[in-house]
Amino acid sequence: MDGESKLVERVARAFRLRTGASHTSALRLGIGDDAAILSSGGKKDWVLSCDAFLEGVHFLTDRHPADSVGFKSLVRAASDLAAMGATPRFFLLTLAIPVRRTGTWLGEFLRGMARAARSMKMTLAGGDTTKSNAVSISITVVGEIAGGRAVTRAGARPGDLIYVSGTLGRAQLGLDLLVHGNVSGKNRRGVSAKDRAIEGLLCPHLYPSTKLELGAWLARHRVASAMMDISDGLSTDLTRLCTASGVGAQIQSAAIPVVVLPAALSKCRGRLKFHPLQMALHGGEDYELLFTVSPRNAKKLHAAPGFKHLTQIGKVTRGKDIVLINSKAGKSRLKPQGWDPFGS
């Protein structure tokens, strides 16, 4: 179990809760999944999740433009709603900022966040503001879904097929470019082919998008048996999904959709330590969806939004092991090696 999951278990124990369980008639799902589900007995359930985004931990003010910080902090939080199949509606913003950031920086931050809110049709419903030594953002998102339709991490069954949306490792490549590639996310103007290529590669890291439409479709049509978003890396998040479902998995490494470096950047390959499979397995912040589908439901997937960007990467198995199958290296156990704030 990764460090963060251990800490969540410890918090749950302090409150005498079981992770992933239903606790009261109104709380259909509590601590341990992507989001909590509140039912008020009507046709709709509310889905709630919160997410922290901190200067020095999740972003650097000298590398990340303020509008990216605003945009991404809301998208990250909303991704937990996509992971349940819910449609985002409202959010609460807790913003702690140094007084020196209340000028231009705050203006750009709010513009970025407002752009993300418009694109996801979310309304700011409230919040709290205070001063601090570093920027600290905490966002609570509220989504809605038809009663009982939310997809948790816990429904995967042996034999189910495992899918991911999109390409994995893109956000990690963007981060590597920012940190090791001697480029900045600020005030970039693409002039050369290389500049334009870099700009394109930074985008998934600076301005990610979530798979809201896909998540909602999978929930509405009851196609996914289990689902979560890939925020900390496939190896870590697949382990969490399997743990919640009490199952194992077999993944074909050749099937994993990895990043291809544009020709204009082929010379940067070494400096970037470009390992597409490692980035796809352990890179975080892609906000793609990881979900399982029973074999008899698999053909329904053809009607899913963005079907051509879905990839079956393996199968759910009995037992607990997560096995990576590589045509050259053979079988190996896939351990959680993604982002873990409390990892050793």
Added chain:
Amino acid sequence: MDGESKLVERVARAFRLRTGASHTSALRLGIGDDAAILSSGGKKDWVLSCDAFLEGVHFLTDRHPADSVGFKSLVRAASDLAAMGATPRFFLLTLAIPVRRTGTWLGEFLRGMARAARSMKMTLAGGDTTKSNAVSISITVVGEIAGGRAVTRAGARPGDLIYVSGTLGRAQLGLDLLVHGNVSGKNRRGVSAKDRAIEGLLCPHLYPSTKLELGAWLARHRVASAMMDISDGLSTDLTRLCTASGVGAQIQSAAIPVVVLPAALSKCRGRLKFHPLQMALHGGEDYELLFTVSPRNAKKLHAAPGFKHLTQIGKVTRGKDIVLINSKAGKSRLKPQGWDPFGS
């Protein structure tokens, strides 16, 4: 307008919202009040609020015991639900914490928070954990209330009577004792009369309580025309209530319920700069309720829980001024001088 209110207005503008307004059929009340109100068309509304509690800003790890930090952070957040008349049900905890605090400190913190949760019958529904350089806590609380019964800041009318619950300035006195009184909130064992007196005075600062029962009663019986909690000080919070209602107020300074220093501490009076009225007017964190009642509803108050601890301190007036009437000094304008993170 105080600095924090200005910042809230700026955030609202960035999202093209009006503070205190209803924005969609599901969002009955948005940014600018104590909490947001979500309606899903059923008999009950959900009330949501979030609150930040930061090391170095709101508490000091060398002065405040970890269990007080856990206890108080949840009570503070729940106080915004009391302020609407809602009954607390669930909360989400965003906890950013240095790795060195994940041992004993975290255990005590969680024990304090669990104690507060039990006392208010709240269930932890989810959250997020990450590492950081300093402890940063953000809590989102969810309460419920009968549809349409939540009491906002905006309903006060000229002629309404202004009430507060409890005694004001107690939390400020506790803070002053901790900061200037050369005492610590940690591991205190009351032996002498003075020690016991200090312990009693620290309590409202370290382990505050909210007026949940009173708030819910005032809402259920439609007795309060406007309500909020006093978290930043009477002068600041009364100004916010009056601004939201578009009214002024006249306050009798002699009527304000102030702290009386116990005899055992009479010698500390000078060192503590003990000014009971100033503490009551501008001291924060009392989490008492400030509410207005029309004259014809005033007699109903006799049936309110804790009626004998309610005090009428003044009246709502036309205009915008908040006037303090002192039998010796005469009339003066009461300006917001409570806690303001963005004050000059």
